[in-house]
Amino acid sequence: MEAALTLFAERGYLGTSMKDIAGLLGLRAPSLYNHVDSKQELLREIMVRTMNELLNSHRAVIATSADVVEQLRRAMETHVIYHANNPRDVRIGNAEIQNLEEPVHGEILRMRDEYSASWQSIIERGVREGRFDSPSPRLSSFAMLEMGIGVSMWFRPGGPLTVAQLGYYYGDMALRLVNAAPAAVGRAGAAMAGVVIPAQVDVHRS
Amino acid sequence: MEAALTLFAERGYLGTSMKDIAGLLGLRAPSLYNHVDSKQELLREIMVRTMNELLNSHRAVIATSADVVEQLRRAMETHVIYHANNPRDVRIGNAEIQNLEEPVHGEILRMRDEYSASWQSIIERGVREGRFDSPSPRLSSFAMLEMGIGVSMWFRPGGPLTVAQLGYYYGDMALRLVNAAPAAVGRAGAAMAGVVIPAQVDVHRS
DNA sequence: CCTACCGATCGGTAGG
């Protein structure tokens, strides 16, 4: 699984052979079939586990507050931190959906829909409560999800930014996107999140 | 090229065979070699053309104004409209970089770097001029680029939103992300952009 | 865990 994770993320599912995976482990390709039924099973396990973890983290974190501003901030922090900590998994999850066979393919799509719908409903509620301003909660949620996914493409640990700081900053951007009440945005929330964020941060080239 | 564009976007470069491409054209696979040298050439042409168009559009549009707020808005409109109008090209451009051979692979990476650097420098200048607020122009530019790329994954023409409206809305989101002076954000700019945007818009499921 | 091997498919060429 670990070898498949690395190679699928680097070269893609179709660009990785069972011989490649075995080679990374110092084995011959046929030996892998003592541990897995098929190459497809490796992809299936990676994608199901990843989507479950993301969805469970999301559900858990939005249950920690009834305040919609705080929910959005924490959802974005969780989203970004997951993508920063699991870049190989989420790269595979986003790039290889079309290589997943049924019925798992359909299940993953349903989980993605549920995740996306939860974000949209948070924003809709924020608008309804007068805390957010958004001409289209659907577009706003797409923008937020997408910007967080992008983190998996460039973030590397050991840079000037910790994952917690990264999460806080993206949470801030999510609130800006829906013009959340200024009092709730910016440095005010940093202490609460247990994060010290410098006034000016930037990362080096990946 | 048209057939390759469709199939590479749907199934990926490695998931598409020359036989598939020929089949879509009612031909046999070997006949394709009267028109192209290799499968790799098809990918190369798609990616070079796409990246050139995006970069040229970007350079042209930021030259139309010296005002940094207007530059950022128009850059985002152009970015999003290009992604909405050319979903197959940009999907391939983002998914198949690792399948491009040298030296084109390196050239495409350089063009992406240039594009990304231009966005970052716009935001840095906006901050310097006191028009934008951003703790990290680099992170802000990543977020903007990424949210625009996402449009290629779900936008379909014929929905309730035109590409021009879509572009305007994303331009608005870009300005929100850097807390651009409120006077420059929101409905005020819509007429100037020649776009009528309803107070509440939303798209149906793709 | 290995070697030996299977049928299928790949990108591409020969030759007309």
Place this chain on the structure above:
DNA sequence: CCTACCGATCGGTAGG
């Protein structure tokens, strides 16, 4: 434009 064909590689199995 086609048929016939090439060597290479694929995922997976047999058998020990």
